[in-house]
Amino acid sequence: MTAPHPRSRRALALPLGMAMATALAFLPNITASAAEAAPAATATTTAGDATSLSYVVNVRPGHGPSARVKKAIAEAGGTIVTSYDQIGVIVVHSSNADFAKILRAVPGVESAGNTRNAPLPAQSTTDMGTPKVLSARQVAAAKAADGQDPLEPQQWDLAAIKADKAHEVSLGSPKVTVAVIDTGVDDTHPDIAPNFDRGASVNCVAGKPDTADGAWRPSASESPHGTHVAGEIAAAKNGVGMTGVAPGVKVAGIKVANPDGYFYTEAVVCGFVWAAEHGVDVTNNSYYTDPWYFNCTDDPDQKALVDAVTRASRYAERRGAVNVAAAGNENYDLAADTITDPVSPNDGTPSDREIDPSKCFDIPTQLPGVVTVAATGAKGLKSSFSNYGLGVIDVAAPGGDSTRYQTPAPPATSGLILGTLPGGKWGYMAGTSMASPHVAAVAALIKSTHPHASPALVKALLYAEADATPCTDPYDIDGDGKVDAVCEGTKNRNGFYGWGTVDALAAVTH
Numbered sequence: 001m002t003a004p005h006p007r008s009r010r011a012l013a014l015p016l017g018m019a020m021a022t023a024l025a026f027l028p029n030i031t032a033s034a035a036e037a038a039p040a041a042t043a044t045t046t047a048g049d050a051t052s053l054s055y056v057v058n059v060r061p062g063h064g065p066s067a068r069v070k071k072a073i074a075e076a077g078g079t080i081v082t083s084y085d086q087i088g089v090i091v092v093h094s095s096n097a098d099f100a101k102i103l104r105a106v107p108g109v110e111s112a113g114n115t116r117n118a119p120l121p122a123q124s125t126t127d128m129g130t131p132k133v134l135s136a137r138q139v140a141a142a143k144a145a146d147g148q149d150p151l152e153p154q155q156w157d158l159a160a161i162k163a164d165k166a167h168e169v170s171l172g173s174p175k176v177t178v179a180v181i182d183t184g185v186d187d188t189h190p191d192i193a194p195n196f197d198r199g200a201s202v203n204c205v206a207g208k209p210d211t212a213d214g215a216w217r218p219s220a221s222e223s224p225h226g227t228h229v230a231g232e233i234a235a236a237k238n239g240v241g242m243t244g245v246a247p248g249v250k251v252a253g254i255k256v257a258n259p260d261g262y263f264y265t266e267a268v269v270c271g272f273v274w275a276a277e278h279g280v281d282v283t284n285n286s287y288y289t290d291p292w293y294f295n296c297t298d299d300p301d302q303k304a305l306v307d308a309v310t311r312a313s314r315y316a317e318r319r320g321a322v323n324v325a326a327a328g329n330e331n332y333d334l335a336a337d338t339i340t341d342p343v344s345p346n347d348g349t350p351s352d353r354e355i356d357p358s359k360c361f362d363i364p365t366q367l368p369g370v371v372t373v374a375a376t377g378a379k380g381l382k383s384s385f386s387n388y389g390l391g392v393i394d395v396a397a398p399g400g401d402s403t404r405y406q407t408p409a410p411p412a413t414s415g416l417i418l419g420t421l422p423g424g425k426w427g428y429m430a431g432t433s434m435a436s437p438h439v440a441a442v443a444a445l446i447k448s449t450h451p452h453a454s455p456a457l458v459k460a461l462l463y464a465e466a467d468a469t470p471c472t473d474p475y476d477i478d479g480d481g482k483v484d485a486v487c488e489g490t491k492n493r494n495g496f497y498g499w500g501t502v503d504a505l506a507a508v509t510h
Helices: 067-075 099-104 136-141 156-160 226-234 264-275 300-318 433-450 455-465 504-509
Strands: 052-059 078-084 089-094 108-112 175-182 250-255 281-287 322-326 339-341 353-355 369-375 397-400 416-423 424-427
Touching: 052 067, 052 078, 052 099, 052 226, 052 300, 067 078, 067 089, 078 264, 089 156, 089 264, 089 353, 099 108, 099 300, 108 281, 108 300, 156 397, 175 264, 175 416, 175 455, 226 416, 226 424, 226 433, 250 264, 250 433, 264 281, 264 300, 281 433, 322 455, 369 416, 369 424, 397 433, 416 504, 433 455, 455 504
Parallel strands: 175 250, 175 281, 281 322, 322 369, 369 397
Antiparallel strands: 052 089, 052 108, 078 089, 339 353, 416 424
16 A cells, blocks of 8 residues: 655544545545535635635624624734534634634634634645546446446445445435535436536635536546545446436535635534535545544634634534534544544644543534444454444445455455545545545435434434444454454444444435
8 A cells, every 4th residue: 555645634644554644534544455605705805815724713603793803803803714603603804813812802702713723825736645446447347247337346335335236215305406516526426417416516725615617526636535525425327437326316516625725614614504404315524624623622723723623514414414523544543531633633633632532623523413434344354444442433334445454355355445536537546535425325315214303313224224333343353463443342333333324324324
C-alpha cells in the first residue's frame, strides 16, 4: 500500500504502517494488489482580503440576530455574510483577531468562534490524492452475467451486504433522495445522470447557497471523492458501468469543500440546512469539519463550531433527514480515555495534543443523532485503518482494505471499493468514506420500503436489521503476531461493528 502524497492534508503514521490524509474519510493513494432555503447574504467580504477570517456567531434560534448583536458585529469589524435564522447561526467575516472574543461577551450571543486559520481565500492548493482509475480497456473487457451491469462482478461489496439480492426485490424509490455533502458530484456521469436530483443540489462552499446550474460539480482540479460516493449510493442499473447499493433512488450533490479541499463549518452548516429544506431523506458525510480533527468544547472557538454544526444536523433530522457519517481512518479507539491528535489545525500549524474524547468530538460523525459508520474489508473484518469504539460506532459496512490484508473472492480482483469518477470514468478507493455511503444507501432502501418512516424509525430499523457481527479477537490484521486493535462488547453490539453489518436485503423485505 502506498502512502499518501507528502502534501496531503493529514499524514499520520499508524501501527499498521499506513498513512492517512485529508479531512475526507478515505485513503487517497491506496493501491490494490493484482439558498433557496436560506436568507440571501446581507453583505460579503472583499474577495482579495487576505487578512479576514470566517466566524460563526450562534444566537437564539428562530428570531435572527437582534439589533444589539448586529451592532456589536459591525463595531467589532465584522461583516455578515448570511444568517441561518432557523437555527440561530450567523456567518461573519472579519479581519479583527479579537472578533470572536468580543462577540462572546455580547448579551444574546451563545457562542462564537473562528472557523479557520487560513485567511480568506484559502492559501494553497492541496493534493487530495488520486483513485485507482480503470482504463478504457478494462471497462470494455468487463463481462457480467445476465441482469448485471458490466462492472458489477468487481463489486464484492454488494454481495457483502446482500445488495445483489435486494435488487431482485427492489432498486429503491425515485421519491427518496440521498444528498452527498462532499467535494461535489459530476451529474453528467452516465451512471449518475439518470438518478440525479438537480433541485436538491447546490454549492455551499462560501457558507451560503450558490444555485447556479452545475455549481455542485467538482472542477477538473478538485477531488473526485464526492462523485465516487454518489456512484456507490445510486449508480443506475442501466447496462453501463457499475451498480449502486440503491440504484433506484435519487442522489443530490451538495458541494461543501473549497478548491483547497477544506470542509469549513459555514459550508457544512449551509449543506445541512439546504438538505433540510429541499426534501432530502438521507445525507452522507464522508469527511470531518476542518480545521480540527476533534473539536473540544472547553475551547470557546471550537465549542462554537460544535454548536453550529450540531444545530444544523439536528435541524436536518427534524425536517426528515437521516444523517450518516464516516468514522475516520486512523485506527483510533474513539472510546479511549485519551487520543493523540497530531494534525490539528490542519490549515495552520498543527501540533500533538492529547484530547479527551468525552469533551472533544469529530464532527459531524460524533454528533447526537448521526449514524457513525466503521469500515470492513473483503473478508468482513474491520478494515485495518477504520476507527472504532464501543458506544461510538453504530454500524459497519464495506469500505475496502488492502488486498494484502483482505483479498476478495473471484471474480473481484481488488479489495477496494469501485465507484464513479468525474468524466465518465470508474475507479477504486478505500476508507470509511466508502463505508458510509453503503449505509446511507441502505437507509434509503428502508425509507423506500417505509415511505412514512421518521428518521428515528429508519435508524431503528437500520440497527435492528443489521447482521450481528462478533468481535474479531485477537485482531492481528497484518499477521505480525501483534494485536492491532482491541474490540470490546458483545456479538450484538461492539466497538468494531456496532449493531452489526448493514443488510440491504432486510431493508427491502422486512
